[in-house]
Amino acid sequence: MSSYGLKAQYARKQVNEELSILNDNISEYNNGNLLVYEISKDVENVDNSNKIVEFLKSKNVNSGKVLIVNLEGRMNLEFYLPIGNQTAEILFTVEDLDGLARFVSQSP
Numbered sequence: 707m708s709s710y711g712l713k714a715q716y717a718r719k720q721v722n723e724e725l726s727i728l729n730d731n732i733s734e735y736n737n738g739n740l741l742v743y744e745i746s747k748d749v750e751n752v753d754n755s756n757k758i759v760e761f762l763k764s765k766n767v768n769s770g771k772v773l774i775v776n777l778e779g780r781m782n783l784e785f786y787l788p789i790g791n792q793t794a795e796i797l798f799t800v801e802d803l804d805g806l807a808r809f810v811s812q813s814p
Contacts, residue, residue, distance in 0.1 A: 725752060735759070739769035746776040754781070757803045 716728040726734040727749050735742040735755035740762060742755040758772050770787035781803070785796040800806055 721750060725750070740767075741771045742774065743772070744774040744776070746774070754803060758783075761803070761806060 716732075717730070718734075719727040719730075721727060724736050726736075728734055728743075731745060731747075731749060733742075733744045733746070733749040733752065733755065735744070735752050737755075737759045740759050742758050744754055746754075754774055754776075758774070762768075762770065762772075767787060770785060772786070773782075773784040775782040775784075780799055780801050783798045783800065783806070785794070785798075787794045787796065798806065
């Protein structure tokens with residue numbers, strides 16, 4: 707997240723087992739080996755994080771990190787997914803998360 711001017715030092719507030727708030731404006735949603743960070747005004751709303759986790763699990767992706775940056779009328783998504791001993795970085799901009807499936811081919 708350093709590309710967004712965020713340093714390694716975070717003020718962390720634990721909301722529940724799955725959700726932490728970092729520096730009052732970043733949510734960290736933890737679902738097993740999937741971590742979703744979201745920069746938004748409503749940091750306790752985990753709807754987007756849940757949609758991302760459900761989407762990844764439907765594609766048999768069980769570990770990785772995702773950063774969601776909410777902008778006016780669109781979302782920037784950064785996926786960091788392990789592939790073998792490498793990490794794939796995949797970037798998308800979508801109007802809403804329902805459009806994400808258009809970017810990814812169907813699983814066999």
